[in-house]
Amino acid sequence: MKVLIVKTSSMGDVIHTFPALQDARRARPDIAFDWCVEEAFAGIVALHPAVGTIHTVAIRRWRKHLFDKATWREATALRRALRACRYDLVIDAQGLLKSALVARQAKAPIAGFDRSSAREPSATLLYDVGHAVPRNLHAIERTRRLFGQALGYRPDLSILDSGIVPPPGNLTGIAGNTAFLLHGTSREDKKWPVEDWIETGRLLVERGMTPVTTWSDEREQAVAEAIARAVPSTSIVPKSPLADIAAILGSSRLVIGADTGLTHLASAFGLPTVAVFLATEPGLTGPRGPYASTLQAAPGERVSSARVVAEAERLLEHQTHGQAGAGKN
Known part of the structure; x- marks a missing residue:
């Protein structure tokens, strides 16, 4: 059986789909999975060993050049590639009209959320089968339940396994206790003040850790350089391909x-991860992992660096105890 997963974006949403794929990999070893994703996140999808062919879309770019011949050529090539694969089933795990339209291009039966469950009910008009999944569950659990219903098994929700491991590679000259500070995010109201990042870096250095940070645009570069000036032992990773940053x-x-995609990736890798949420509700979309924790700003309050580092120490200790316990078994 050949199944196409349609989950085009964002990075966090893509990562939230991995546990569902891992469930299906165990329950239905007879299925071969392909994936259709935004071109920017193809490298993230490639981290999962169960994914065969990765088809890329460029909806964000196509919208800006809707009437260009190149746009229509790319869209036509995608449709041909999807139909040539002759899928037995397409699972639209996104529940949006745009993802349903992409799923439709494969010319195969489509399963997705039903009208009461989909983020955009209009998407369900393009599905062959809709499945009811409560909307008040975390995105990871919703997707796991959807896959289970579409493929005929019951996921074991007592365990959480993304099925991915970090790709090979490292930062030349940096080793030991490194702490990656992911300050960049898509919205201004999600950004933790640079002063808090600096203080966090200082507190980490006092605890024998080496701060590492990176950037993807000029504004993020300015923040990274400000951290490094104030905390000289900080290592800045230049703007790099996503696969290199993941390594x-x-x-x-x-x-x-x-609240950024790379934070979700860290938790999926099973790393001790502290997420700082300032403007979004983490209950349904926050990072999930064996050593992941989310600190949320209460109305009128701030999340202090001391609180973040204290939580980081708790997670590191928890990981140490967990590994020691596993070694005894």
């Missing part, structure tokens, strides 16, 4: 991040 992230001892 460096995966070799870190600790990750502290804003």
Whole structure:
């Protein structure tokens, strides 16, 4: 059986789909899985060993050049590639009209959330089968339940396994207790003040850790350089391909991040991860992992650096105890 997963974006949403794929990999070893994703996140999808062919879309780019011939050529090539694969089933795990339209291009039966469960009910008009999944569950659990209903098994929700491991690679000259500080995020109201990042870096250095940070645009570069000026032992990773950042992230001892895709990736890798949420509700979309924790700003309050580092120490200790316990078995 050949199944196409449609989950095009964002990075966090893509990562939240991995546990569902891991469930299906165990329950239905007869199925071969392919994936259709936004071109920017193809490298993230490639981290899961159960994914065969990765088809890429460029909806964000196509929207800006809707009437260009190149856009239509790419869209036509995608449709041909999807139909050539002759899928037995397409699972639209996103529940949006745009994802349903992409799923439709494969010319195969489509399963997705039903009208009461989908983020955009209009998407269900394009599905062959809709499945009811409560909307008040975390995105990871919702997707796991959807896959289970679509493929005929019951996921074991008592365990959580993303099925991915960090790719090979590291940061030359940096080793030992590194703490990756993920300050960059898509919205201004999600950003933790640079002063808090600096204080966090100082507290980590006092505890024998080496801060590492990176950037993807000029504004993030300015923040990274401000941290490094104030905390000279900080290592700045230049703007790099996502796969390279994922490798460096995966070799870190600790990750502290804003509400951003790389923070979700760190938790999926099973790293001690402290997520700082300032403007969004983490209950349904926050990072999940064996050593992941989310600190949320209460109305009118702030999340202090001391609180973040204290939580980081708790997670590191928890990991140490967990590994020691596993070694005794």
